[in-house]
Amino acid sequence: MIPIENFLVLSGILFSIGIYGVLARRNAVLIIMSVELMLQAVSINFIAFAVYLHPEQFTGLIFAIFVITIAAAEVGLALGIILRIFRNKGTANVDEVDMLKW
Amino acid sequence: MSYEEVIFYFVAAVTVLGALGVVVARNVVHSALFLILALLAVAGVFILLSAEFLAIVQILIYGGAVTILILFVMMLTRVRDMPQALDGPQRPFAALAAGAFLALSVLAAVSSDWPGETEKITVVPFRELGDALFRIWAVPFEVASLVLLVALIGAIILARSEEGE
Amino acid sequence: MELNLDWSLLTPEYILAGGAGMVVLLDLFWGRLRKDQLAYVAAAVALASALTALIWVNDDTNFANLIDIDNYTALFRVFFGLIGVFACLASARFVKDRLLHAGEYYGLILLSVLGANLMAAASELLTAYISLELLSFSLYVLTSYAKFDLRSNEGGLKYMLLGAFSSAIFLYGIGMIYGVSGSTRFSEIAASLSGDTAGFDMAMFLGLVLIIAGLGFKVAAVPFHMWTPDAYEGAPLPITALISALGKAAGFALFLKLFGQAFIPLVDDWRVFIAVLSAMTMALGNLVAIQQRNIKRLLAYSSIGQVGFLMMGIAALTPENADAASALVLHLVGYVISNLAVFVAIIIYYNWTGKEEISDFAGAAERAPYLALALSIGFFSLSGMPLFAGFATKFILFQAAAEQGLLWLSSIAVFFSFVSLYYYLIVIKEMYLGKPAEPTRFPTPWLEYGALTLLVAGVFLIGLYPQPVFDIVEEGAVAMMAVAEAAGTVTAPP
Amino acid sequence: MDWVLFALIAIPVGAVLVFMLIPSRYPQLVRNVAVVSGFAMFVLSVLVFVKYEFGGGSGLRFDLQLDWLENVAFLGENGITYHLAVDGISAPMVLLTGIVIFAGVFISWNIDYRNKDYFVLLFLLVSGVFGVFLSLDLFFLFFFYEVAVLPMYLLIAVWGASSHFGTFTRTKEYAAMKLVLYLVGGSVLIFIGIIATFMEAGQGTFDLPVLGAVTYDENFQKAVFPLFALGFGILAGLWPFHTWSPDGHVAAPTAVSMLHAGVLMKLGAFGILRVAITLFPEGAEFWAPVLMTLGVTGALYGAVSAMAQRDLKYMVGYSSVSHMGFVLMGLATLTTIGVNGAVLQMFAHGVMTALMFAMVGAVYDQAHVRDMTLFGGLAQKTPRLAAFFAIAGLSSLGLPGLAGFVAEFHIFVGTFRAGYEWAGVLGILAAAITATYILRMLAMAFFGPFNERWAGLKEMRLGEQFGGALLIVFIVFMGVWPAPFIDRISESVEFILRV
């Protein structure tokens, strides 16, 4: 029997790695990938809570399904925007996208 | 240590490894591949959590759709041709922040006195899940479809070439 | 448990969704339709949804335990619908002249209104989250809608990526709260949090903080505000207006409901944090606004400042009464109307000149006296000057905050409200004292002026006689707080 | 007669609406409307003053209470009401406003540049002024207070004039911005005070009589009184928060200077009396020495600064600081005599400073300079102007028989009675210094050999003469027969001070 903490810690690790990726990476595609990692962590959390703590309902599982769906849509939209930027500016590097500031 | 735990630690290790690969790989394509690895491993975690359905969804959506999309975009944006480093200058802060968050989340997970630790449901009944999804959660479901629609429209409008471009 | 699955309760949302599809298809298949006429169609749809929502005034039911149909919902449905109307009308000329894909544009606006409606109506976190994403996605797309404008791309990219990032954070928080309370329904969360929470304090607070961060991002509270100026500046002007009106209002509708219903048992724990965030937000927003040269950026920072004021309403929530909630909603209404008036005026000016630096407004009073007057009225209202909405609503809001022992916060708010006057005056000075580039008058755009006049009238109505508006708003707020009460989480005043 | 007070506020507002409807190509029509409504306000304010009935008590007359916002949130029955009334203190203030705006319309007669917008803002300001004097609801008092401040920005920035000195320039934009930010900054404190008071009172209403019936905790009073005193004090030219005043008055167009120095600064002192002292007697007692010190400092400081000015308008501006210092001294005495004197001084200073600004404006309109050393012997060319200016000056230096003396006398007497002998002595000294700079200015600009540079100078326009004469009538009237004023004022002051 795996204690729930294991899953929660795993989720935390995954989420933190995602955070690291978002903060450290310069490429927009890599950033969106890191966000996906974070969403994976969220899914793990939801499912773990659902199956361990609150099995009488499926709220957590349903939530996880939606998270995965939304994550997919997010990737799609983000990639569309990234592509547009690349077309116009020739870069997908977020550090170089800093016309707007101050 | 039960065999279940062994499997868990293995899957968890793969997940973490994959995730780390995503964020530290020196090659973007490697990153993408690591992401696939991580996603698959997470699907394994789902199975360990008895959520097989979720695992299938995970593999289908991520493995099938998302990663392919990502690879496409990588191709289109020619990220491999980019000469600069993949990491930005604030990497140390990133590590610090991620570490801090890790500490917090671990603290929250470990220190909490979670109720009903042992009563893990063994299997999620597809039927009931489906029923709940389309009956109780019908509205979010429909809204989610609208979200997908918006993402679709948005991606098409933004990505497509206009006349004269 | 028997669920109420009366689908007719969602009629306004059907109208919006259907209208969105209709507008897209109209654009697609009726090529001869002028692009600005699409705007009127979309506006009509939004108006229809707002009017339909009136059917459920004073109703008190729910849809599948996910969506409350009460006065709070009715209030915001009408409100968001009207915001949609004005957003569409204000876009008419702008879109025709400057943007491609008008049909989708208006469709997205209508969908964003739909998302906003459900955000206010949701009584459950999943629905709220999905609606939030619908609104956000629409706004992401619309922000980058000026495809060939690098600033629009950049604004959209930053908004989108950070939005996704903050969504993840928000979700993690929801997960934590779900874990400790076993439910995503506000009333059940409240019920569980009002019990003994000692065992899972850490998880609970982590979840709370992450939710604050996620919502804080949506409403642009410091330090989660960083996207705001860039997205505002990058977005096409009517979309900037939409973000600042609809995005903010919907964000607060959810923020308020979540904290007023679900987290109210913990109010003593989070009050001071929200208050501090509120203070930081108003300080940063108002101080940095002074430095701005671009009118959109100025308004972005000013809206950050306004968020600081609005968050006072959250900080002043109390289980005992709905005062803070109604004060917050009242100020929200007043702020949105004033802000829309300002934006509509700026859009009109931009349609003429295509310029958006503050210095480009030089001599506006000579070239378009009515516009300058309306813009000044909007600015004065935003800075909380009397005769206009901002004064009355801020007065009530600050008082409400003070009633909960946040006099210090009210004092800070009053001070920064005063600071805000300075940068608004800078623009007003430019309009009234600057030398116009050309002495000619601008042609009068009757429709836009009509919309502007309505908004200005609203500003005056709230400023001069807020009783009717306040009564309505309070009905909504009381209904919202009553849910928490019904769940047994609200302790009666001693 | 309830309608009188309502009408007093409604007339300027109505005039504003009428102005807005008049196309800007009919400037004369705008002026005519302005005169008619100005006259109506004048008549009504005289009516209010004359018809004021004595009878002790709270001294509130013409009470009118209209619902505005109630039974919502923390507001109970009559939460915020449009509550108007006049008492013995506001009656003279209303009269003052009526006089100054009526005169101001005539003084503004030859404003040509966007005169419609000018009158819109001017009348908006006046409605705010009336509102503050008449409101018995804390919310509306504050509401109108801001209404009175806000139009100043554009009035100064658009129709004002910059001042150039040898080494530096004070632009009108700077002055306007400073003035508005300063005054609104003061209102920040007032706002905080109002919020705190409402909370402490716990009556669910902003109605002043109700709030006044509450006894507040002593420490609370001590904490809140300075908020109001300082907040209102800034508008009253409280030292060292006075610098908006000279710059602002100098930059403003003539009628606006008249209204601002003549009436608006009184709002500050009036607010201290109506709100701070009325609600927080113990707080007032605690802070009175500080207020007294600042008042005396202002009186002396303003007088000495005025002595060093060469610009006519700056001199008048600093003299306002000095005179408002007297007002604050009077208030700080917390004795019937002193507070009476303060209110008298508010009226007296209002009329005479309006007259002075009108006359400076009359000179400036023609000469386009205000440096008194550049003039000389103007009295030979413009005897009436000189006479009017001299009368205003003499009133301000406290010549018996003119309004200033009555007021200052009461203030000094009150100061001594309240035990601030040092302050009284310094105040009397400041009054003597006033004589110095007034006479110095008269000698430089109006007397002495005629400076031929101004051979083309003409006597004031008839409108200016009429406006000036109107003001002089009241200066003399109050100087010779102050009883009508004092009877009204003392009734309410005694009530406020709970004598």
Added chain:
Amino acid sequence: MEEAWLIPALPAAAFVILLLFGKYLPRHGDWLAIGAIATSFVLFFFVLADLLDDMVGTEFDKALGQSGIEWVSFGDFELRLGFQVDQLAIVMLAVVTFITLMVLVYSTGYMKGDPRYGWYFAAISLFAAAMLTLVLADNFLLLYAAWEGVGFGSYLLIGFWHEKRSATEAAKKAFITTRIGDVGLLIGIILLWREAGTFDMSEIFEFAESGGYSSEYLTMAVLFLFAGAVGKSAQFPLHVWLPDAMEGPTPVSALIHAATMVVAGVYLVARLMPLFAAADPIALNVVTAIGLTTVMMSATMGLVATDIKRVIAYSTINSLGLMMVALGSLSVSAAMLYLFAHSFFKALLFLSAGSVIHATERQEVSELGGLARRMPVTAAVFAVGALSMAGIVPLAGFWAKDEILNVAGDSQNFVVYGFLMLSVFITALYMTRVVILTFLGEPRDREAHQHAHDAEPVMTLPLLLLAGLTVMAGFVVFDGVGEALGFPGGIGEFVFLEGPEAFHFPWDVAVLSTLSAVAGLAGGFYFWSGAAEPARRAGELFRPAYEILKRKFFMDDIYQWAIDRVVLAAGGVIAWFDRNVVNDTGVDGSARLGVFAGFGMKFLETGKLPNYALAIVTGVIVLAIVFMVVRV
């Protein structure tokens, strides 16, 4: 006596009418002003008759003389405007109404053709109204009001020819200098009121006599009050305005700066004698000391002044000092006698000097001379006046001065007495000098001399009347004269502090003073007759002293220095402080602080997306940590 209020009211009404309608009236309404004051003069006799009727022996119940109205009243605060007629007031009334009448009549000639002829009469009417109010006031408020009013009238009249820079400056100087004294006066009044709770003089006197004031308090109060008198009556150190005030038209000098306004200070102190008496003796000593200093300074300065009017002005200051010494010696009757007499001969001196100026358009004695031949009448009356001033029997000046020497000898020490005797000598000396230089000897300015002639009757008549009174006025000291006129006796039995004093005449004093005066006369002739060689030699011999006197003891220079270097400099410093510290640093500085804060904070918005994300995470972490720390 109820009609007493008419006495000031008539000129006041005349002022208002002249001011508003003067230019539409024939002759600019001078007849109206004269008529008003003449009526007042007539009324004076009625009032006097009433007073004498109401007198019981030498006593007069002051309450009988009071009348008035309530001006302001609330709570326990009451301001009455009341008039009171008593012996003291009646003397002043006589002087003021009569001299004003004389001066106005004279002025119809003197001011003829002036462009502001009407305004002149209006202003004099205003002054007369104020002065008469001052005299009649029964309370300090009205007294102060009138006090300021006469100051203002004086300001208007000194600056009557305001085209002249010097006149404007002199008017300003006069007003401001006296105003400095008035600061003290007002303070004193309020101090008295604060304890007694009333402004009514008789009530205050009663209060003081009943010991209501502590001795120190009363002393302080009366000294403050005395400051007002010092200013108005041109006592040291505030005497500097009076010589300059000669810039006004000469009749004005006669009226204001000889007979009426300047003696208001003396009148005030006389009125307040009960208070001085009740206060610590220091107060009276101060009065004496100030008076004596004034006497000596003015007398010596009169020796070297070259402007005929200024000489007379110094002699006025000299006389005022003498009156103060008399008051310092607690003798009201001596002071009032001198005041009474002085008003006639000083008005006479001024008016005849005015005739000289009118005729020659010169007023520097160095440009006059030998006018006796051309203007015999003027010369004669001037000489009468001068002799009276010098204290030669039997002219009014002699009796008056004799009384003062008398009381000073009684109550003061020998130093005071000695100085007074010395001043008598010096006074005679410089009066002789001015007579000689103006009327005798050879004309120094031929042209002026050619045109000079006696003035027209309307001007000469007042001169003759005044000369007559100069001769006779002094006789009121005699009981018999007083009784013959209907009084209880001589002036000592009519005006007194504690009890009537019968006339007494110590021969030693009379002889001594006469000797001094005669010595002065002789000295004057010695020094200045002919080519005035001895005077020049004396001047050279005492060069430093001469310079000091010529420079007026450097008083003007000191004041000028104080104004330039202290007052104006302080004004400049404060103005600078206001601009640079309060405004630029305090106001703009704090504003700039806010702007700068905004400037600093705006750079947080770097434009780089990862930074934004970092901000979000940092916010989360900090919030979470604080949350947990607070909770744990």
